[in-house]
Amino acid sequence: MIDRLLSGDLPRGRVLSFLVLAVVLALALAPILFPGQRNLDVAARICVFIVLVASYDLLLGYTGIVSFAHTMFFGIGAYGVAIASVRLGTGWDALAIGLIAALSLSAALALAIGLFSLRVRAIFFAMVTLAVASAFQILASQLSWLTGGEDGLTFRIPAVLTPGFRLSEEPILGVMITGRTLLYWGVFLVSASLFLVMLRMVNAPFGRVLQAIRENDFRAEALGYRTVVYRTSASVLSALIATLAGAMMALWLRYNGPATTLSFSIMVDILLMVVIGGMGSLYGAILGATLFILAQNYLQDLMKQAAAATQGVPLLPELLHPDRWLLWLGVLFVLSVYFFPSGIVGRLRGVER
Amino acid sequence: MTDAPILESRDLTIRFGGHAAVDGVSCAFSRGTLTAIVGPNGAGKTTYFNLISGQLPATAGQVLLAGEDITRLPAPRRARLGVGRAFQLTNLFPNLSVFENVRLAAQARAGAGLSLFRRADRLTDLADKAMACLERVALAGRREALAATLPHGDQRKLEVAIMLALEPRIFMFDEPTAGMSVDEVPVILDLIRRIKAEGDKTILLVEHKMDVVRSLADRIVVLHNGRLVADGEPAAVIASKVVQEAYLGVAASDG
Numbered sequence: 001m002i003d004r005l006l007s008g009d010l011p012r013g014r015v016l017s018f019l020v021l022a023v024v025l026a027l028a029l030a031p032i033l034f035p036g037q038r039n040l041d042v043a044a045r046i047c048v049f050i051v052l053v054a055s056y057d058l059l060l061g062y063t064g065i066v067s068f069a070h071t072m073f074f075g076i077g078a079y080g081v082a083i084a085s086v087r088l089g090t091g092w093d094a095l096a097i098g099l100i101a102a103l104s105l106s107a108a109l110a111l112a113i114g115l116f117s118l119r120v121r122a123i124f125f126a127m128v129t130l131a132v133a134s135a136f137q138i139l140a141s142q143l144s145w146l147t148g149g150e151d152g153l154t155f156r157i158p159a160v161l162t163p164g165f166r167l168s169e170e171p172i173l174g175v176m177i178t179g180r181t182l183l184y185w186g187v188f189l190v191s192a193s194l195f196l197v198m199l200r201m202v203n204a205p206f207g208r209v210l211q212a213i214r215e216n217d218f219r220a221e222a223l224g225y226r227t228v229v230y231r232t233s234a235s236v237l238s239a240l241i242a243t244l245a246g247a248m249m250a251l252w253l254r255y256n257g258p259a260t261t262l263s264f265s266i267m268v269d270i271l272l273m274v275v276i277g278g279m280g281s282l283y284g285a286i287l288g289a290t291l292f293i294l295a296q297n298y299l300q301d302l303m304k305q306a307a308a309a310t311q312g313v314p315l316l317p318e319l320l321h322p323d324r325w326l327l328w329l330g331v332l333f334v335l336s337v338y339f340f341p342s343g344i345v346g347r348l349r350g351v352e353r
Numbered sequence: 354m355t356d357a358p359i360l361e362s363r364d365l366t367i368r369f370g371g372h373a374a375v376d377g378v379s380c381a382f383s384r385g386t387l388t389a390i391v392g393p394n395g396a397g398k399t400t401y402f403n404l405i406s407g408q409l410p411a412t413a414g415q416v417l418l419a420g421e422d423i424t425r426l427p428a429p430r431r432a433r434l435g436v437g438r439a440f441q442l443t444n445l446f447p448n449l450s451v452f453e454n455v456r457l458a459a460q461a462r463a464g465a466g467l468s469l470f471r472r473a474d475r476l477t478d479l480a481d482k483a484m485a486c487l488e489r490v491a492l493a494g495r496r497e498a499l500a501a502t503l504p505h506g507d508q509r510k511l512e513v514a515i516m517l518a519l520e521p522r523i524f525m526f527d528e529p530t531a532g533m534s535v536d537e538v539p540v541i542l543d544l545i546r547r548i549k550a551e552g553d554k555t556i557l558l559v560e561h562k563m564d565v566v567r568s569l570a571d572r573i574v575v576l577h578n579g580r581l582v583a584d585g586e587p588a589a590v591i592a593s594k595v596v597q598e599a600y601l602g603v604a605a606s607d608g
C-alpha cells in the first residue's frame with residue numbers, strides 16, 4: 001500500500017523516513033496539534049512550498065535545468081484565482097475559471113520558453129527565464145487595473161472556507177472546526193496528492209529519462225531520446241504544478257500581490273529550500289521547505305528571546321537582534337551547504353549506506 | 354548477396370574550419386557483414402562514425418540506411434531507426450546504476466520513455482532485457498554499482514551492453530577493447546562473434562589490433578587523413594603496400 005502510494009520510492013534510511021513521517025503527520029494534524037491562527041498559517045505555507053519546491057526540483061535536481069521563472073508560474077496561479085474572484089464575483093465557478101485560465105497561460109508560456117530556448121545551452125535558458133520572469137513581474141505591477149499593482153488584490157472566497165463558517169457548534173476533539181480548518185485540510189490534501197503525483201512521475205519511464213538527460217544529454221540522444229521534447233515536457237509539468245501551488249497560496253491568504261508570489265526573493269527562497277533539502281530527491285523538498293519556513297517564521301522569536309537573555313553582554317544582543325534573522329539564515333545556509341553538499345537527504349542516505 | 358546495402362556513405366565529408374576530418378568517403382556495407390575500419394590515430398574513424406550515427410552534421414555527401422537518405426536526421430531518429438553506437442570515449446550516465454544505464458537503453462528501444470504514470474520498476478520485460486544484456490558482457494554482478502565507480506574495463510563493457518539493449522540493425526564498435534585487461538578482451542570478442550553469427554546484423558568495428566581484425570572481419574576499410582585509401586578482403590588489404598605505408602608502419606610504432 002505504502003509502496004504503491006510512494007511509487008516504490010521510499011525515503012530510505014531510518015532517520016530520513018522518521019523525519020519525513022514526522023513532518024507529514026505534523027502537517028496532517030496541524031489544526032489539532034498546533035492551534036492558533038499563526039501556526040496554521042505557517043503549516044499551510046509549508047504545504048504549499050513543499051509542492052512548489054518539489055516541482056522546482058523536477059527541473060533542477062532531476063532534469064538539470066536551471067530556471068528562474070518558477071515564481072512566475074506560482075504568481076500566475078495566484079493571480080488567476082485572485083483576479084477571477086474579484087472580476088467574476090466570489091464563488092467556486094470563479095475559482096475554477098481562474099485556475100483553468102492560469103493553467104493554460106502557464107502551459108503556453110512554459111512551452112514557448114522551452115521550445116524557444118531549451119535546444120541551446122543551459123545558460124541561455126537560464127537567462128531567458130530570468131528575462132521573462134522580470135518582464136512578467138513588471139507587467140503585473142504596471143497593469144494595476146487588473147492586478148491591483150503593488151497593493152495586490154484582496155478577494156473573498158466561498159463561505160464554507162472562511163473562519164466564519166462552523167462545521168458544528170461544538171468543538172470536535174477539543175478543536176473548533178471552522179471553514180479555515182477545512183480549507184487547511186483541503187490545502188494539505190491537494191499538496192499531498194500533488195507530491196505523490198510528482199513522486200510517480202519521477203519513478204515513471206519519463207522521470208528516468210529526465211535523470212538520464214541530467215547525467216548525459218548527449219548519450220540520451222544517442223539512445224534515441226529527443227531531449228528537447230523531454231526537457232520541454234518537464235518544464236511544462238513543473239510550471240503547471242507551480243501554478244496549482246500559487247492558486248492554493250492565494251486561496252489561503254485570500255490575497256495576492258507581487259511580493260507574496262512573484263518576487264525574486266521567493267525564487268531565491270525556493271533555490272535555498274531545494275539545496276538545503278537535497279537536489280534530485282523529492283523528499284528533500286519536504287525537509288527543505290519545512291526547515292526553511294520554520295526558521296523564517298520562528299527564528300525571529302527565538303532570537304528575540306536570546307537577545308533578551310544576553311542583555312548586558314557586549315555585542316551579543318546586537319548580533320541576536322531579531323532584525324538580523326536573515327543574516328543568521330544566511331549563515332545556516334552556508335553551513336548546511338558546506339557540511340551537506342548533497343542536502344539533508346543526501347547526507348542522511350549517505351550515512352546509512 | 355544482391356541486396357541493396359543496408360548502410361552506405363556517399364562522398365561523406367566533414368570539415369572543421371579548413372581541415373577535412375572525413376573527406377569524400379564512399380563506402381557501402383551489406384547486411385550481415387563485419388567490416389573493420391582501420392587507420393592511424395586521427396585518421397577520421399571516430400568522426401566517420403559520428404557522421405553515420407548523427408552526432409556530427411555532414412558538410413557534404415550522404416548517409417543512406419537501407420536506401421533511405423538519413424543525412425539530415427538528428428541522432429535520436431537514427432538511433433530509433435536502428436543505428437547503434439558504442440563510443441570510444443566511454444560515454445555513460447555516471448551517477449546512475451549499471452543496471453539503470455542499460456535499462457534506459459531497453460526503454461528507449463521499447464519507445465516507452467514518454468509514459469508518465471507507470472512505474473518504471475514494474476516494466477519487468479525491460480528489466481529482464483537489461484539483465485540479459487548485462488549477462489552477455491559479464492557485468493550482471495555489478496548491477497547496483499554506479500557507472501562512474503566501475504573500473505575502466507567494466508565501463509567499456511557497459512558501453513557495449515547499452516548498445517546491445519538498443520537491439521540495433523547496425524552495431525558500431527569504436528575500439529571496444531581499448532584499455533581492457535587481457536582476460537576481459539575475449540568476452541567482448543566472443544560477443545562480437547556471436548552478434549555476427551546471428552547473420553542479419555551488420556557490424557562496423559574500429560580496431561587497432563591487427564590480429565583481432567584479421568580473425569573477425571569479412572572486409573577491411575582503411576582511412577588515412579580522412580580519405581578511404583584501401584578497401585577489400587582482409588588478407589589482401591593487410592598485404593597491400595598502401596596499407597603497410599599508411600597504417601601498419603604507424604600502428605607498429607605506437608605500440
Ligand SMILES: Nc1ncnc2c1ncn2[C@@H]1O[C@H](COP(=O)(O)OP(=O)(O)OP(=O)(O)O)[C@@H](O)[C@H]1O
Pocket residue numbers: 369374392393394395396397398399400401441
Ligand atoms: N569536433 C571536432 N572539432 C575539430 N576537429 C575535430 C573534431 N572531431 C575530430 N576532429 C579532428 O578530426 C580528426 C580525426 O579525428 P578522429 O577522432 O575521427 O580520429 P580517429 O581515427 O578516431 O583517431 P583515434 O584512432 O585516435 O581514435 C583529428 O585531426 C581530430 O582532431
Ligand SMILES: [Mg+2]
Pocket residue numbers: 398399400441527
Ligand atoms: Mg577514434
